[in-house]
Amino acid sequence: MRNIAVLLVLLMTSCSSRKEAGHVFDYFHQEKPKEIPQIFAPNVVSVQGRFEMGFTISPNGKSIAFGVAHESDPSATCIYLMNFDNGKWSIPDKTFLPDNINTFFPMFDPTGKEFYFVKSIENLETDIWVxxxxxxxxxxxxxxxxxxxxxxxxxxxxxxxxxxxxxxxxRDDKYQCCGDIFMSELSEGGYLSTKRVEALNSGADEESLFLSPDEDYIIIQAWKQEFDSKHDLYISYKSKNGLWTKPERLDTAINGKEIEQRPFVSPDNKYLFFSRMHVVSENGQEIYESDIYWVSTRSVFGPYPYNVVSMPEISFNKPFEIQLPDDLFRDVNGAIVSYGVSLEYEDKLPEWINFDEKKLLLTGIWESEVSRDVVITAYDDDGNKGVVNIPVTVKNN
Structure with missing residues (x-):
């Protein structure tokens, strides 16, 4: 067993912190992770032999909360809170929340004035509390x-x-075996109705999520059993017309054969936190353990189609000009540095099409008699790419 007491003393007596984007973030002096997820705050947040799941940071970076579950002791299934004050973190505290029993999944709201969590009373189905x-x-x-x-x-x-x-x-009678994603819009009278978000759901179990404060992306935990894995994390982006893109599975360094769940992204968008559950063998018995992991979002966010426009009808063997919008792609935490264009089923543009990358302008004389997709690829400064196919209809005069 690692020496928890010594590490807590060292962390609590530290006086250094770091300021980023107007917020104060202190990550317990840990080395910042890159593309490979690392256990977060060993012996403080992630304790060996304890089952941690769910993690959140307040918008100002001065409070963190995380959940701990216990299979047989409901009183040990609760949420812990730590506050950063005068250059040090407080000891994890579960007394901050009245009746903190059978509580799960903490989450601060974007203002930091509300604290959301899930709670079960007398072993009934869980509800969302604030x-x-x-x-x-x-x-x-x-x-x-x-x-x-x-x-x-x-x-x-x-x-x-x-x-x-x-x-x-x-709640959906047709899919009661599985969780689905619903949403409700705030009105003057509060939350008056809900709707199922079809674009984010599948036949699988969507069990937890992280919604970005600007509602421009969402990370979902879904049990699709793809790639020999179980619960994995998927990301979807909201386009300019308000529609969500098809959820895409995150990098294999993040999604392994274990169960990845309870996503959370730091307020500065630099780190993804999630719970990873795995099975360990102890004294001949299989024991489930879950820790909080964190990883850089450099491989999480990439260019995504934001303002996809319809191509005008083009005449065969006639000059054409197609102006792509400046906001065709967006990137959450990176800059788009280059573009590539090709025709569907081909590796590059034919000689009869010119592409001005700075102006995002396609010109030339259209020499194909059949309708084709123009394939546009955007690359960001982290080496990620996003692709969109735009159909072109050819008119034969």
Missing amino acids: ASRLKNAITNPRPLNSVINSESREAGHGKSKSGSFYFTSN
Whole structure:
């Protein structure tokens, strides 16, 4: 067993911190992870032999909360809070939340004034709760209304700056075996209705999520059993017309054969946190253990189609000019540095098409008699790429 007491003393007596993008973030003096996920805060947040799942950081970086589960002791299934004050972190505390039993999945809202979590009472299905937060104190915990909470299980949840609330639920009679993603828009009267977000759901179990404060991307935990894995993390982006892109599985360095779940992205968008559950053998018995991991988002975010326009009809063997929009692609935390263009089923552009990369302008004389897709690829400064296919209809005069 690692020496928890010594490490806690060292961390609590430290006075250094780091300021990024207007927020204070202190990551316990750990070496920052790159493309390979690392256990976060060993012996403090991630403790050997303990089952941690769910993690969140307040918008100002001065509070963190994480969940701990226990298979047979409900009182040990709870949420811990740590506050950063006067250059040091407080000891993990579970007394901050009244009746902190059978509580899960903590999440601060984008203002830092609300604290959301999931709770089960008397072993009934879990509901989503909210509490008020002022000067690091959590008060007045209460369940959300019956629009959000149903008689079925509600679990993953996230709130945007505009007030949109996304959550997972087993309320759909057709898919009660599996959780699906629903959302509710905030109105003057509060949350009055919900709708199932079809673009984010599948036949699999969507169990938890992280919604970006600007509602421009969402990371989903889904049990699709792809690539010999179980629960994996997927990302979807919202386009200019308000539609979500098809969720794409994150890098294999993040999604392994273990169970990856409970995603959270740091307020500066630099680090992805998630829980990884694996099986360890101890005294001839299989024991499930879960730790909090973190990894750089350099391989998480890439260029994504944002403003995809319809191509004008083009005449065969006639001059054409196609202006692509400047915001055809976006990137959450990187800069788009170059583009590539080709025709569908070909590696490069034919000589009769010119592409001005600076102006995003396609010109030439269209020499194909059949309709084709123009394939546009954007590359960011982290080496990631995004691709969009835009159909071109050819008119024969």
